[in-house]
Amino acid sequence: MSYKCYVCGKGSVSGNTVSHSNKATKRLFRPNLQEVRIIVDGKKTKEYVCTSCIRSGKVQKAI
Numbered sequence: 001m002s003y004k005c006y007v008c009g010k011g012s013v014s015g016n017t018v019s020h021s022n023k024a025t026k027r028l029f030r031p032n033l034q035e036v037r038i039i040v041d042g043k044k045t046k047e048y049v050c051t052s053c054i055r056s057g058k059v060q061k062a063i
Helices: 051-056
Strands: 011-019 026-028 033-040 043-050
Touching: 026 033, 033 051
Parallel strands: none
Antiparallel strands: 011 026, 033 043
């Protein structure tokens, strides 16, 4: 699964996990993606969409 939103293109971002001793190790911040049935060009498809796009109404859900 690619960690990229179908609508807005939001993807993974790298950063650091910082421990109590202030030692930094690399990690990934991944978007909250959900597999949703949406309508694309008049056809129903399953795509991975981030929850912010679902809540804001950027996606038309297929029923």
